[in-house]
Amino acid sequence: MKKILSSLAALLSFLYVAGQNDATLTIQQNNTGATISRHIYGHFSEHLGRCIYDGFWVDEKLPVKKKDRIRLDVVEALKKIQIPNLRWPGGCFADEYHWRDGIGPRDQRPKMVNTNWGGVTEDNSFGTHEFLELCSLLGCEPYISGNVGSGTVEEMNKWVEYLNFNGESPMTKMRKQNGREEPWNVHFWGVGNESWGCGGNMTAARYADEYRRYAVFAKNYPGAALKKIACGASSDDYKWTETEMQNIPLNQMWGLSLHYYTVPRNWQKKGSATAFDEQEYFTTMKKCLYMEELVSRHSAIMDHYDPQKRVALAVDEWGIWTDVEPGTNPGFLYQQNSLRDALVAASTLNIFNNHCDRVRLANLAQTVNVLQALILTDKEKMLLTPTYYVFDLFKAHQDAKLLPILLNSPEYSMGDEKIPSVNASASVDSNNVIHVTLVNLDPHRTINVSTQISNLSWKTVDGQVLTAAKYTAVNTFEAPHTVQPAKFNGAKKNGNNLNVSLPPQSVVLLEMKN
Numbered sequence: 294m295k296k297i298l299s300s301l302a303a304l305l306s307f308l309y310v311a312g313q314n315d316a317t318l319t320i321q322q323n324n325t326g327a328t329i330s331r332h333i334y335g336h337f338s339e340h341l342g343r344c345i346y347d348g349f350w351v352d353e354k355l356p357v358k359k360k361d362r363i364r365l366d367v368v369e370a371l372k373k374i375q376i377p378n379l380r381w382p383g384g385c386f387a388d389e390y391h392w393r394d395g396i397g398p399r400d401q402r403p404k405m406v407n408t409n410w411g412g413v414t415e416d417n418s419f420g421t422h423e424f425l426e427l428c429s430l431l432g433c434e435p436y437i438s439g440n441v442g443s444g445t446v447e448e449m450n451k452w453v454e455y456l457n458f459n460g461e462s463p464m465t466k467m468r469k470q471n472g473r474e475e476p477w478n479v480h481f482w483g484v485g486n487e488s489w490g491c492g493g494n495m496t497a498a499r500y501a502d503e504y505r506r507y508a509v510f511a512k513n514y515p516g517a518a519l520k521k522i523a524c525g526a527s528s529d530d531y532k533w534t535e536t537e538m539q540n541i542p543l544n545q546m547w548g549l550s551l552h553y554y555t556v557p558r559n560w561q562k563k564g565s566a567t568a569f570d571e572q573e574y575f576t577t578m579k580k581c582l583y584m585e586e587l588v589s590r591h592s593a594i595m596d597h598y599d600p601q602k603r604v605a606l607a608v609d610e611w612g613i614w615t616d617v618e619p620g621t622n623p624g625f626l627y628q629q630n631s632l633r634d635a636l637v638a639a640s641t642l643n644i645f646n647n648h649c650d651r652v653r654l655a656n657l658a659q660t661v662n663v664l665q666a667l668i669l670t671d672k673e674k675m676l677l678t679p680t681y682y683v684f685d686l687f688k689a690h691q692d693a694k695l696l697p698i699l700l701n702s703p704e705y706s707m708g709d710e711k712i713p714s715v716n717a718s719a720s721v722d723s724n725n726v727i728h729v730t731l732v733n734l735d736p737h738r739t740i741n742v743s744t745q746i747s748n749l750s751w752k753t754v755d756g757q758v759l760t761a762a763k764y765t766a767v768n769t770f771e772a773p774h775t776v777q778p779a780k781f782n783g784a785k786k787n788g789n790n791l792n793v794s795l796p797p798q799s800v801v802l803l804e805m806k807n
């Protein structure tokens with residue numbers, strides 16, 4: 294009894310937050326077996342602005358290394374962060390895309406108007422073969438969104454056959470004529486996008502019926518069972534999630550999506566990507582942390598219909614959405630990327646990791662030159678944004694076992710509002726290496742984190758930190774290395790525990806080995 298009381302007292306004293314700059318973190322053993330799917334670290338590339346054209350797919354004459362017209366410096370950068378999947382062709386574009394326009398000799402492909410994004414002419418030079426070649430260069434899985442809004446069941450049925458069938462058929466004959474002998478075996482398959490809005494303006498019940506019909510004809514071919522993803526809710530539309538879970542049989546969908554963007558101000562005037570004060574920084578971080586509530590509440594609804602968690606919550610669009618850079622096409626959604634964006638990315642990824650039992654796929658919008666981009670290009674120049682480096686640090690969690698945490702954080706307050714300064718997640722990989730990612734959102738205070746690690750052995754700790762003098766700091770083509778990771782010396786072993794001194798406005802990766 295005495296022993297129990299004294300260990301209880303020790304635990305309580307550990308959980309007690311001694312000062313306003315102190316946090317406690319307990320890292321526990323994984324008793325649930327939950328794994329952080331690498332597909333949480335997915336990306337998104339829409340025919341929008343300069344993401345595909347002038348991002349991935351460039352002019353033949355551009356003096357950069359290319360395969361066909363695919364830009365290889367961009368490919369190399371994304372391989373380095375182990376990009377696990379890439380979503381294409383949209384977004385809103387997906388529901389006006391007719392795949393047959395994007396195959397065959399390029400000079401004979403019909404053109405179309407990209408009505409969603411700037412009304413520009415789409416020449417269809419980047420289509421199915423080019424996208425799948427890009428995925429093969431990246432070593433990632435393709436995630437294709439089919440057209441439900443303005444397409445047909447036949448069109449989707451034939452696209453799947455063209456992609457995945459290995460026998461003799463009109464579609465496979467056409468594929469071979471277009472230069473591809475073997476099927477690609479695409480697995481991730483979106484059945485429409487934002488069907489409540491740009492994808493058809495449907496009611497939840499109508500979409501559930503459409504999904505069931507489309508899903509029947511999106512066939513599984515040998516070696517290529519589809520992981521079908523139903524269009525899910527926008528933000529806090531819990532009714533939508535409820536309706537889809539009620540009406541779509543669990544064995545007919547691999548995942549249900551969720552879209553949520555962090556908009557610093559409002560949809561009319563979103564706020565600048567680079568010029569903002571601390572109030573706006575705080576509001577942005579508060580809105581970003583709202584993802585925790587969204588994921589928890591959508592998951593709770595899913596748990597009701599699917600207690601065994603067979604259906605994944607696929608957050609296949611997320612990220613910060615600001616005003617476009619002054620002087621750029623408003624329909625192209627080109628925005629700069631600051632340290633604030635890196636803190637948004639890291640906090641969101643920590644949330645996804647901690648909910649990895651349900652969140653098993655996610656896609657940041659959008660990889661190159663659009664919204665919260667990892668990479669910006671200007672003709673032959675290319676730069677890596679602060680958000681890119683978050684994915685570089687967090688790749689350590691891919692396919693590792695989640696270590697559940699208990700975190701007691703001091704608050705960062707602004708007026709009457711408060712958010713936790715610190716967020717974190719932890720995992721152990723197949724080599725028994727422990728990784729902890731920590732974020733300090735407070736731009737003024739260093740936070741001391743006392744970390745207790747239960748029943749896991751480790752001897753050495755190493756770390757990297759991503760921070761800058763200001764949360765508005767950006768990488769530019771003139772100064773591309775302003776925000777990039779550096780060695781972190783703020784973690785000290787203390788028995789089996791760890792003391793971490795977390796700098797203001799920073800992301801830290803710790804690696805603990807035996």
Ligand code: AHR
Nearest residue numbers: 383384385386486487658
């Ligand atoms: O990512 C930009 C757009 O945001 C996508 O096309 C759409 O799905 C969402 O509204």
